[in-house]
Amino acid sequence: MADLKIIREFLISNEDVTGLCLMPDLSDPKAEKKDLIDLYRMWAIIPEQTHSCNVAVAERYRRFFHNTDALITFETDVPVGVKTADCVPILIYASDVHCVGAIHAGWKGTIGGIVDNVMDMLIEKGADPASLKVIFGPSISKDKYEVDSDLADCFIAEGFGDYVYSPEEIDEKPHIDLQGVNMERFLRRGVKLENISLHEGCSHSSKMEDGSPMYASHRRSKGKPARMLTCIMLLSDSEKKRYGRLFNANRDS
Secondary structure, three states: OOOOOEEEEEEEEEEEEEEEEEEEOOOOOOOHHHHOHHHHHOOOOOOOOOOOOOOOEEEOEEEOOOOOOOOEOOOOOOEEEEOOOOEEEEEEEHHHHHHEEEEEEHHHHHOOHHHHHHHHHHHHHHHHHOOOOOEEOOOOOOOEEEOOOHHHHHHOOOOHHHHOOOOOOOOOOOOOHHHHHHHHHHOOOOOHHEEEEEOEEEEOEEOOOOOOOOOOOOHHHOOOOOOOEEEEEOOOOOOHHHHHHHHHHHOOO
């Protein structure tokens, strides 16, 4: 892995919390074929993702979570993250209960309501939805997320018809805005629109200046193992400088 360049994209960074997306530099032809999970586990606690709606609480000495697609933590200096390659990564920061979290929302988690399960847990701990910060990482855009009509009908039946798009061409399949559906779930739970940061990139189609893909994409690569890590961490007073260097050094590398 030493010869593989890793790119950092910062999503949130202040004196209390830092969140970012790590991804392989896909200008290297070998990069899409690399599974970086061992490297990513040096950066964050990552659950065994199964497209479930299960949420768990990560702690300093508990690092393995099976059949789980969202992690939250109330401890400082405990980074949590999820790996994606088209699915929607979401970071949350509840300052009032000193909590951060990372959510993996594919179509199953999106329609199944993994966001609501996270919100239920936060509210139970005393969090105010109106003060929650939500940051989306890179995922597939609605223009590239084509689905079968049956799946589109399921989203419409669940009340998310505004995020299902029918193309002009009759023989084309419908498209779904997964980021938009998850945003809508947060709004319905009382999160303020101004506290939600959507991601403008598309994991399938965004490109670097040299024309190479910017983000890992399962669909574009036809199933190659490259993934991105989207992670977040609360910083303690005693560790801010050390972890600040870890997360903030070489932002352009």
